[in-house]
Amino acid sequence: MHIQVLYLCKSASHCKEHVILNTECYGLCFLSPFHPSLFPTMGDFENESIVSNSSGAPSSALCHRDTTVTHLVFPALYTLIFLLGLILNSLALGAFCHIPSTSTFIVYLKNILVSDLIMTLMIPLKILTDSGLGPWQLKAFVCRFSAVVFYDTMYISIVLLGLIAFDRFLKIVRPFGKFWVQNLTSAKILTGLVWLFFFVLSLPNMIFSNKKATPQSVKKCALLKNYFGLKWHEAVNYVCQFIFWTVLILMLLFYIIIAKKVYESYMKTQKKENKSERRIKGKVFIIFTVFFVCFAPFHFSRVPYTLSQTTTRIDCHLQNQLFVAKESTLWLAATNVCMDPLIYVCLCKPFVEKVLCRRVKTFQKTVHTNPKTELDTQMSPTES
Numbered sequence: 001m002h003i004q005v006l007y008l009c010k011s012a013s014h015c016k017e018h019v020i021l022n023t024e025c026y027g028l029c030f031l032s033p034f035h036p037s038l039f040p041t042m043g044d045f046e047n048e049s050i051v052s053n054s055s056g057a058p059s060s061a062l063c064h065r066d067t068t069v070t071h072l073v074f075p076a077l078y079t080l081i082f083l084l085g086l087i088l089n090s091l092a093l094g095a096f097c098h099i100p101s102t103s104t105f106i107v108y109l110k111n112i113l114v115s116d117l118i119m120t121l122m123i124p125l126k127i128l129t130d131s132g133l134g135p136w137q138l139k140a141f142v143c144r145f146s147a148v149v150f151y152d153t154m155y156i157s158i159v160l161l162g163l164i165a166f167d168r169f170l171k172i173v174r175p176f177g178k179f180w181v182q183n184l185t186s187a188k189i190l191t192g193l194v195w196l197f198f199f200v201l202s203l204p205n206m207i208f209s210n211k212k213a214t215p216q217s218v219k220k221c222a223l224l225k226n227y228f229g230l231k232w233h234e235a236v237n238y239v240c241q242f243i244f245w246t247v248l249i250l251m252l253l254f255y256i257i258i259a260k261k262v263y264e265s266y267m268k269t270q271k272k273e274n275k276s277e278r279r280i281k282g283k284v285f286i287i288f289t290v291f292f293v294c295f296a297p298f299h300f301s302r303v304p305y306t307l308s309q310t311t312t313r314i315d316c317h318l319q320n321q322l323f324v325a326k327e328s329t330l331w332l333a334a335t336n337v338c339m340d341p342l343i344y345v346c347l348c349k350p351f352v353e354k355v356l357c358r359r360v361k362t363f364q365k366t367v368h369t370n371p372k373t374e375l376d377t378q379m380s381p382t383e384s
């Protein structure tokens with residue numbers, strides 16, 4: 001795959017035709033789209049009219065990335081998520097450290113928590129590079145390492161949320177039966193495999209981002225990738241799309257069946273079943289809502305953006321619009337680190353008991369040292 005470019009040829013072997021202008025040899029060259037000699041002079045080639053992309057090579061190398069929006073707005077928005085995510089997930093970590101992994105549900109929640117914490121820790125690097133506060137070398141590190149980890153943790157959370165939905169589905173549909181997936185050891189092995197799968201899948205995204213980084217090339221992570229790296233990046237994105245939409249469709253099916261069950265049980269036991277019991281079942285829908293709101297927009301915008309990064313010749317203005325769409329929806333996906341603690345509070349009884357227990361203990365200490373203090377916070381009863 002080669003692109004044709006009017007270029008000051010450095011090697012006669014690249015030249016097909018050449019003209020002498022001002023004693024320099026200008027040739028119509030056939031270079032690999034990632035030929036290193038293109039990048040130092042990339043700024044000179046923003047005018048796409050000199051480029052003929054005859055075989056579907058990325059035209060993104062020649063399109064200047066417009067970062068006016070992402071430069072200011074997104075660092076501020078990500079700072080918000082980072083602070084909130086760090087506080088909520090640290091609190092959750094404190095509570096979960098004292099909760100033994102006695103059910104598959106708790107195993108999945110603990111893994112989501114670890115994944116969210118890792119994602120949260122990757123955010124400051126993104127803030128520094130997007131805002132331009134960090135050196136350009138940091139952006140190369142983000143492209144090669146932290147952005148990959150960020151995406152990895154996002155997909156690990158997606159699969160784990162799917163497993164939670166499946167777990168809830170089995171609990172409600174077959175409350176007395178036990179499948180092998182409901183076994184604690186199976187859940188631990190399954191989560192281990194999920195981590196391993198995404199680690200192996202994304203490793204080439206780190207390894208093959210091995211082109212020499214320059215202040216220009218780091219602006220787009222795709223420009224750091226060699227040919228194989230770019231193809232792998234594209235393939236990973238399609239695999240991840242497939243995973244997301246499969247999990248979403250399965251979740252929808254689970255919840256339709258759960259909704260049917262909830263409705264049937266409501267009709268049968270209107271008088272017997274108390275309000276809080278009905279709420280327990282109703283609350284499982286929170287997982288689907290969080291899942292859909294956070295991740296669906298990103299997956300709609302990711303396909304055209306990946307195409308703009310790889311093979312399709314897309315107008316520069318459109319490429320920039322797709323980049324802004326991808327960044328906005330990625331921010332929404334990142335808000336998941338703040339939403340997951342909602343799931344812990346709404347659905348995990350031991351979690352709320354631990355949090356409340358700690359609050360009561362702190363309160364008792366305060367009352368002990370200052371007997372005039374009054375309990376002014378209403379603590380609501382919890383359900384599992």
Ligand SMILES: Nc1ncnc2c1ncn2[C@@H]1O[C@H](COP(=O)(O)OP(=O)(O)O)[C@@H](O)[C@H]1O
Pocket residue numbers: 142143144147148149151152202205206209219220221222233236237240309
């Ligand atoms: N789903 C994914 N899983 C793992 N790594 C990914 C995924 N999507 C993108 N990446 C990697 O993350 C880095 C940043 O990708 P991307 O956000 O597409 O670039 P840019 O910041 O230039 O828009 C790249 O190294 C890319 O290969």
